[in-house]
Structure formats: structure tokens, C-alpha cells
Amino acid sequence: MKTIAVTDPDDPRIEHFRDVQERDIVGRGGFIAEGKVVIDHLLASPRFAATSLLVARSRIAGVQERFAEFPQLGQQIPVYVAEQAVMDRIAGFAIHRGVLAHGQRLSEQAPLELGDGPILVAAGISNHDNMGSLFRNAAAFGVSAVLLDDTSCDPLYRKALRVSVGTVLSVPFFRAGNVRDIFDILSNAGFQCVALSPGGTVHLDEWQPADRVAVFFGSEGQGLPQYLLQSIDTLTIAMAPGLDSLNVSAAASITLHHIYTSKRP
Amino acid sequence: MKTIAVTDPDDPRIEHFRDVQERDIVGRGGFIAEGKVVIDHLLASPRFAATSLLVARSRIAGVQERFAEFPQLGQQIPVYVAEQAVMDRIAGFAIHRGVLAHGQRLSEQAPLELGDGPILVAAGISNHDNMGSLFRNAAAFGVSAVLLDDTSCDPLYRKALRVSVGTVLSVPFFRAGNVRDIFDILSNAGFQCVALSPGGTVHLDEWQPADRVAVFFGSEGQGLPQYLLQSIDTLTIAMAPGLDSLNVSAAASITLHHIYTSKRP
Numbered sequence: 001m002k003t004i005a006v007t008d009p010d011d012p013r014i015e016h017f018r019d020v021q022e023r024d025i026v027g028r029g030g031f032i033a034e035g036k037v038v039i040d041h042l043l044a045s046p047r048f049a050a051t052s053l054l055v056a057r058s059r060i061a062g063v064q065e066r067f068a069e070f071p072q073l074g075q076q077i078p079v080y081v082a083e084q085a086v087m088d089r090i091a092g093f094a095i096h097r098g099v100l101a102h103g104q105r106l107s108e109q110a111p112l113e114l115g116d117g118p119i120l121v122a123a124g125i126s127n128h129d130n131m132g133s134l135f136r137n138a139a140a141f142g143v144s145a146v147l148l149d150d151t152s153c154d155p156l157y158r159k160a161l162r163v164s165v166g167t168v169l170s171v172p173f174f175r176a177g178n179v180r181d182i183f184d185i186l187s188n189a190g191f192q193c194v195a196l197s198p199g200g201t202v203h204l205d206e207w208q209p210a211d212r213v214a215v216f217f218g219s220e221g222q223g224l225p226q227y228l229l230q231s232i233d234t235l236t237i238a239m240a241p242g243l244d245s246l247n248v249s250a251a252a253s254i255t256l257h258h259i260y261t262s263k264r265p
Numbered sequence: 266m267k268t269i270a271v272t273d274p275d276d277p278r279i280e281h282f283r284d285v286q287e288r289d290i291v292g293r294g295g296f297i298a299e300g301k302v303v304i305d306h307l308l309a310s311p312r313f314a315a316t317s318l319l320v321a322r323s324r325i326a327g328v329q330e331r332f333a334e335f336p337q338l339g340q341q342i343p344v345y346v347a348e349q350a351v352m353d354r355i356a357g358f359a360i361h362r363g364v365l366a367h368g369q370r371l372s373e374q375a376p377l378e379l380g381d382g383p384i385l386v387a388a389g390i391s392n393h394d395n396m397g398s399l400f401r402n403a404a405a406f407g408v409s410a411v412l413l414d415d416t417s418c419d420p421l422y423r424k425a426l427r428v429s430v431g432t433v434l435s436v437p438f439f440r441a442g443n444v445r446d447i448f449d450i451l452s453n454a455g456f457q458c459v460a461l462s463p464g465g466t467v468h469l470d471e472w473q474p475a476d477r478v479a480v481f482f483g484s485e486g487q488g489l490p491q492y493l494l495q496s497i498d499t500l501t502i503a504m505a506p507g508l509d510s511l512n513v514s515a516a517a518s519i520t521l522h523h524i525y526t527s528k529r530p
Contacts, residue, residue, distance in 0.1 A: 129394065137515055142505035167508070205526045238526055240407035243432070250402055250518040253511070257519045261470045261503055 001067050001074045003060065006082040009089040014080050016102035017054045019092040020158065030104040031156035033166070035097040036062055041166030043070045047110065048103050048169050053079045056087050056098035063099060103156075103169075112174050114189055115144025118259050119214035121186070123149045123179050124222050125248065131155050132163025133249030134217070139167035141256035146173040147182050147214075179216070179225055183232070186214045193232045195224050196255055198245045200236030207235055209259045217248050266332050266339045268325065271347040274354040279345050281367035282319045284357040285423065295369040296421040298431070300362040301327055306431030308335045312375065313368050313434050318344045321352050321363035328364060368434075377439050379454055380409025383524050384479035386451070388414045388444045389487050390513065396420050397428025398514030399482070404432035406521035411438040412447050412479075444481070444490055448497070451479045458497045460489050461520055463510045465501030472500055474524045482513050 006014055020032050030051065033042050042050050043066065050073070055063050060081060067074035088094050120143045125131050131153055138146055146155075153160065155168040176182045186193050192210035194202075196217055216232075218224035237246060237254055246254075271279055285297050295316065298307050307315050308331065315338070320328050325346060332339035353359050385408045390396050396418055403411055411420075418425065420433040441447045451458050457475035459467075461482055481497075483489035502511060502519055511519075 133512060133515065136508075136512060140504045140508050140511050140515070165508075170507075237522065239405045240525070242435070243401075243404050243430075246405050246518070247398060247401055250398065250405070250514065253515040253518040254522045257502065260505070 001064055001079055002077065003079045003081050006054075006080045006090075007086060009086050013078075014052075014054055014082075014090055016052060017080075017090050017100055020100070021092055030102050031161065032158045033101045033103055033169070034095070034099065034158060034162050036066060036099055038161055038166035038169070039063075039099060039101050040066060041169040042101055042103050043067070043073055045169045047106055047172065049106055050077050050101045050103050052077060052102050054087060054090065054100045055079055055081050056084045056095070057081055058084065059098035110174070112176065112185070113145060113172060114186075114191070115172075117191060117212040117214060118143050118209070118256065119145050119147060119186065119191060120252065120256070121147045121149070121179075121182055121214055121216040122152045123182075123216055123224055124219040125152045125217070126219060128153055128157050128160040129163050130248050131157075132160040132168070134252050135160075135164035135167045135171055135173075137249060137252045137256050138171045139164075141260040143171055143256065146171055147176045147186075148173060149179050149182060150175060150177060179228055183216075183228060195229060195232055195234050196237070196251050197224060197229055197234045198236065199229075200234035202233055202235050204235045204237050204255060204258055207233075207258075209262055211263075213259060215252075215255055215259070217252055220245060220248055266329055266344055267342065268344045268346050271319075271345045271355075272351060274351050278343075279317075279319055279347075279355055281317060282345075282355050282365055285365070286357055295367050296426065297423045298366045298368055298434070299360070299364065299423060299427050301331060301364055303426055303431035303434070304328075304364060304366045305331060306434040307366055307368050308332070308338055310434045312371055312437065314371055315342050315366045315368050317342060317367050319352060319355065319365045320344055320346050321349045321360070322346055323349065324363035375439070377441065377450070378410065378437060379451075379456070380437070382456060382477040382479060383408050383474070383521065384410050384412060384451060384456060385517065385521070386412045386414070386444075386447055386479055386481040387417045388447075388481055388489055389484040390417045390482070391484060393418055393422050393425040394428050395513050396422075397425040397433070399517050400425075400429035400432045400436055400438075402514060402517045402521050403436045404429075406525040408436055408521065411436055412441045412451075413438060414444050414447060415440060415442060444493055448481075448493060460494060460497055460499050461502070461516050462489060462494055462499045463501065464494075465499035467498055467500050469500045469502050469520060469523055472498075472523075474527055476528075478524060480517075480520055480524070482517055485510060485513055
């Protein structure tokens, strides 16, 4: 492993890791992954690459273990090592996990690959916690791709990545225009499109998904556009009286689990 | 509605709302509820009472609407009104929702009431997001009580309350000792006890819950104690290969939905 000691928080070589929280807000090249599990997904990903790591001295052994599975990467990726206090000063806050990686997409123009489904469509999902949870659920239940409309937030944002436990780097995702564009793409590709909606007409537990199925999830405030809800089957999850809706990631857990178990032999 | 204008951020009458974030950490009497939906639950709760509100001037109309359903409370509860800038200085951060309430438990020694179930048991849940989500799921699927072991975090913490969309104030919850104490209470009361566990032996979708059922959820790190897993049925949720576990609130969504739909006529 190619380790480089860093003692000066102003060292220009660790520029990527400077003021990490600020950068979440103002935008940046690439993305920041935190923690060992997330970095595992990054090292294993065919679509993303780590450009460098910043590691607290006390965590080197753990990172070395990670690289053991990817010996070639260990030769290529510089691993900057700093005392915890220096690391915290660089990042601008206390990095409890002690491991940060800077990553980049290998190709900005990856062609759309839908796989055999199920497909999860995220429309207007602006909360990074929800985005991260959607990916974790997608990975758990074998989703082959996530399609994001142009108003959804970036899954590569640090917090979304962390909540996803790195699955943002393993489940393929694509920006695919607005909701209508996405609906056209999926119906042309022969997917059964359904939407989750509190006012849906079909009870989820009575619904049998097709082999190739795509499920649209909207934001909790706005929900999905009316024209979509009028064009496709809408599913609802039975709930006790008194609450009007589930959190979007809870709705996704239940729906994707239903699809997964319906298809299980 | 009893409104009182506040112009001085150091006004001693709004002491409850001072440095709200700090207080989350250092402990305080009562709790802080944020946003209109959470405050609705507080006003309607038989177990909690609002002691005062702090409202941005631009949000008075919305709060007045809320009180319309509770005219007596409108006479009793002082509503402090401030300009947004003064409010932000009092609270110590930007209060986007513009409405805060200070609340208190009506009785510190409420006797345990289990209802007819399902019961959700939270063991070692230390993350406030997860705690809030557990309550939202509990409310959605008609849980009659949440039992917390003594290592779980406080559901009345501001963030847990917010994530729960106020359901922490509507679903009864009780601290009931350690996991063994809780298991004893529930089995003595005739509840079927089951636990969710990644290594569980019964597939959730093949499991038929009893009429009175209690489900134990542990933390993602530690999980549930071995003695419990050896004494009761353990359920597992089928997942795609590659991920070892779901987030605890995702597991709860799926499990509680399964119980709810199994009991639906």
C-alpha cells in the first residue's frame, strides 16, 4: 500500500478532502466516501474509482486489510496518513470513522442499462437520507437499476452514500430526464410500470408483479405527477387509520420486498 | 389564542427554547417539538401537554388553525411570537419550520399498558433517525405499544420526534428494563415473542403471527442478545446476495406490514 504521511493540514496534496462539509453544499469534482464499508463498495465498483484516501494513523491496519483483496489498486491509489487531529482539521469536522476516500465516476456518459428489473424510479427525491435508504433497499432486493428524474438529489452526496452503506456505488443508477421521459423509456423497453401512491387503487399485497417491472416513487410532499398516476396502475399499502403516508423509503422497503418474494421460487 | 410578542432574544420567558440544539445534548426538562404536524400530535395527545409555543410572526395563521380544534388549549398555552431573526437567535440555528413547542409528559410514572398488540420492542436502538422511523412505522401499522430497553435512546429527542412526524406522541411507549425483563413481561402477558435477525430461521413471508404478538428489533451493530435469540422464534427477511442486513427501520416496515396484512379481514 502506497502510504504518504501528511503532517500539515494545508498540504496541497490532500485538497480533495479539505472542508468536506462545505463542499457537499457548493459542489465539487468527484465525491467523498466515508468509512470502511463504503470504501469496500468503491474499490469493488466497475463504475467508480478511488483517486486517493485519507486515513487516520490508527486506522491503517483496517485499510490495509481492505486493499488485500485489490492488490493492484493498493499500488495505484495514494493513501495519505495523518494523525486524527490533523485529519479533523483538514476535513473541517471530527471524522469518527477515520477513513475518507475521494472517488470519481469512470465515465460521465455511461449508457443506460436497465437489466431485467425490478427498476426503482426516484422522482423528486430531494432528501439525502431518503435517497441513501432507497439504494440500500434497492440493493437488498435485487434492483437492477435506479432511474432518477432531474429533480432528485445526487446519490453521490456524502450523506446519501453513507446512509446507503455504499450501495450507491454498486447498484447502477442513471439520470434519465423528467418523469414522462422515464415512463416512455421504460414502457418502450417493455417494463410494467406501477406507482406507489397513498391514493393508489390496487392493494400491494394483492398485486402480482410482472417479470420485468418498474416502480415509481415520488416525494412525500409533492407526490407523483397526476398524468402519470392516471396512465399507470397505482399501488397502495394498507395502513392503520390516522396517518396519511409512510416515509418513501419505508414504502420502498415493503414494495421491493413484495416483488422480491413474489419472484422467489 | 394567547399570543405574547417577544423582541428580545434574552427574554427569560422563552428560556425553554434557548439553544435548542445544545439542550438536545445536555438534557433538559420536557422536550421540544418542531413543525405543525408534530405539534398537532402534541395538542391531541392524552399523555403529553404543550407548555408553551414559540412561533415566527409569518406562521401565526397556521398555528391559529391548529388551535381551532382545541379551543380550551388556546386559552391556556402561551404562544410567544417573534420575528424569524429573533427566533433563530433564541433557538441557536435557523428554524425553517417557524414553529416550536415545549412539551412535557403528563405523568412520569404512567403504568405499562400493552393493548392487544402488535408490540414493537426496541433493544439498543441508539440512532435517533432509526428511533423516529420505528415509531412512524409503528403508527402506520397499528402497533399498540413500543417497549424500549434501557440502552435505547430517547424518542422525545427533537430529531427522533421530527423523523417520527409526531407519532412518538401518539403511540404509547414505555421503558421496561433490559431485554430479559421485557421478554418476561411480554411472555407472562401471553404475547408470542419473535425477533428479527439476519440469521433468523423462519422466513418472514412464511410466518403467521399470533393474535397477540411482540417483535424484538436490535441495533445494526450489536444485534439482539444470544440468550434471547436462543429462546424465541427468529425471523429473517429474504434478500439478494451481497448485503448482510437491512436498516432496522426497513426491517420494521416490512415486518409490521406483514403482521398488519396477515390480520386484515
